Amino acid sequence: MSKSYELFIGPNHPGVPGNFSLHLELEGDTIVSAKGDPGYLHRAFEKGMENRLYIQNLALIPRICVPEPDINEAAYSMAIEDLMGVEIPERAKYIRTIVLELARTTAYLQWMGGYAASLGLYTLSQWATGDRDYAIDMFSELTGARVYHMYIWPGGVRRDLPAGWEDEILGYVKYLKDKLEDYDNLFFKNAMFMHRAKGVAKITQEQALEWGATGPVLKATGIAQDVRKDAPYAAYPYLDFDIPVLTEGDSWARAIIRRMEIENALNLIEQAVKKMPKKGPVWTKMPNPFKWYVPTGETYAKVESSRGEHGFYMVSDGTNKPYRVAVRGASMPHMFTIAEKLLVGSRLADASHILLSLDICPPEIDR
Amino acid sequence: MKEIIERVKRISGAEVSVRRENLIFVDVSRDKLISMLYDMKLEGFNQLSIMSAVDRLEDNEFEIFYVLYNYREKINAVVRSRIERENAEIETAEKIYPPAHTYERELTEMFGIKVLGNSESGKPFILENWKDKPPMRKDFDSVRYVNSHYEFRHSAEEETEGKNE
Numbered sequence: 001m002s003k004s005y006e007l008f009i010g011p012n013h014p015g016v017p018g019n020f021s022l023h024l025e026l027e028g029d030t031i032v033s034a035k036g037d038p039g040y041l042h043r044a045f046e047k048g049m050e051n052r053l054y055i056q057n058l059a060l061i062p063r064i065c066v067p068e069p070d071i072n073e074a075a076y077s078m079a080i081e082d083l084m085g086v087e088i089p090e091r092a093k094y095i096r097t098i099v100l101e102l103a104r105t106t107a108y109l110q111w112m113g114g115y116a117a118s119l120g121l122y123t124l125s126q127w128a129t130g131d132r133d134y135a136i137d138m139f140s141e142l143t144g145a146r147v148y149h150m151y152i153w154p155g156g157v158r159r160d161l162p163a164g165w166e167d168e169i170l171g172y173v174k175y176l177k178d179k180l181e182d183y184d185n186l187f188f189k190n191a192m193f194m195h196r197a198k199g200v201a202k203i204t205q206e207q208a209l210e211w212g213a214t215g216p217v218l219k220a221t222g223i224a225q226d227v228r229k230d231a232p233y234a235a236y237p238y239l240d241f242d243i244p245v246l247t248e249g250d251s252w253a254r255a256i257i258r259r260m261e262i263e264n265a266l267n268l269i270e271q272a273v274k275k276m277p278k279k280g281p282v283w284t285k286m287p288n289p290f291k292w293y294v295p296t297g298e299t300y301a302k303v304e305s306s307r308g309e310h311g312f313y314m315v316s317d318g319t320n321k322p323y324r325v326a327v328r329g330a331s332m333p334h335m336f337t338i339a340e341k342l343l344v345g346s347r348l349a350d351a352s353h354i355l356l357s358l359d360i361c362p363p364e365i366d367r
Numbered sequence: 368m369k370e371i372i373e374r375v376k377r378i379s380g381a382e383v384s385v386r387r388e389n390l391i392f393v394d395v396s397r398d399k400l401i402s403m404l405y406d407m408k409l410e411g412f413n414q415l416s417i418m419s420a421v422d423r424l425e426d427n428e429f430e431i432f433y434v435l436y437n438y439r440e441k442i443n444a445v446v447r448s449r450i451e452r453e454n455a456e457i458e459t460a461e462k463i464y465p466p467a468h469t470y471e472r473e474l475t476e477m478f479g480i481k482v483l484g485n486s487e488s489g490k491p492f493i494l495e496n497w498k499d500k501p502p503m504r505k506d507f508d509s510v511r512y513v514n515s516h517y518e519f520r521h522s523a524e525e526e527t528e529g530k531n532e
Contacts, residue, residue, distance in 0.1 A: 038492070039493035082386075209438075212415055212465065223438070230438075231389055231441065231443075300416075300434050300443055313434055315421050323421070324421045326417055332466065333466040336466070336469035337465050337468070
């Protein structure tokens, strides 16, 4: 009789980050092999984009990542702007930075809730969900939508900041900065968290580079690589920030990097609000959106998401619809090249913990 | 211009065009594709961001592309190669860039391009029991597929109106 047995986790399971399935083979509670099984969330974004006008796709692309939709709007708009040769106004650059950093904060808060819950600490989930909701209220006021904003668009942003919004965002930044100490005391300095996460799912710097890691997964192995620094976009070249780096390469280090990134994001919002030109256009006037004919050409535009490099490869044939759009999300290599290897040899109880430590976002795979 | 671009230009068979300071396109013939990827990795392009294909239906060809990144020089390079559309096949790049393995599985499923040397090329990945043309090909009509496979669902209001009549 064989000692090993198969176990499917997902596609509907609180331990996997979204509609995604994991086929495990176990001996006792030790994982012998792991295979990701995608496809439960596929909505044919790439094919769908080929059939729609450039402007219509703005309603489609935020759905490629629920926790952080704005990165899609930014990379998509940057690709179109590159092909059309459009420069966006200064004020729009700062507004984009504020929106992207606020989205990063909400994404990390959502991640923090899920990650802590995978280790059995549900209090943090409640706190993080609550604090994310304040940010969502602000998005709602700014863009008219809570989750999918469709606010960043080719040429700049859709409308200027509402009166008083700058003070509100500064208030939120202050509130969350103060709250971070509570998060630290409850979770990041918690002995239970350290015990569960230190040394788990460790990767070396060489492995991280070989396996195509980006974002916090790469930074946790000692490489300060970040699109915001390496290929600056929006207002990042005007702002002062450092890339957090650790060398441990394990689940603990990845969590701490994300915790440091929240602080980074809050500092960036603060700086951007203070340095932003107080007046000026927020959109470079473009032709009627239903008549956007993008010149023939190919380009690759990328931004730094909360999970790593997020890019759009766009091919235009000179018409009003994209000829081909390929979306690059960090989760594809993080899941199939890294997680499938890291899960082998670990305990079943750590399976969802490891997936969340890599912050896998299934729609980036099913696209 | 960055020195790295000059170095890439010197690789045999590379036709380099510069899109902007940190993005270049490298066109190469199909037989030199894998050796070009090796050479690019030796030049420091150690990250494969994404690989996929563009269906150039009017030329009866597929354009395979690999978006690479060089950390030190902070530059992206897109390596492109055209292949015949009929019986399309390429060699795997998974030995050079391990993430290519999954992208190639997706490529086989979505474009019908066979990947030689990839043990999972052709195994179901995202689609289940798919019997039609590979869906990302330009001659696959998604609207026709949906209309012939699914019933049109009326809104709740339309359903009620229908009953009243």
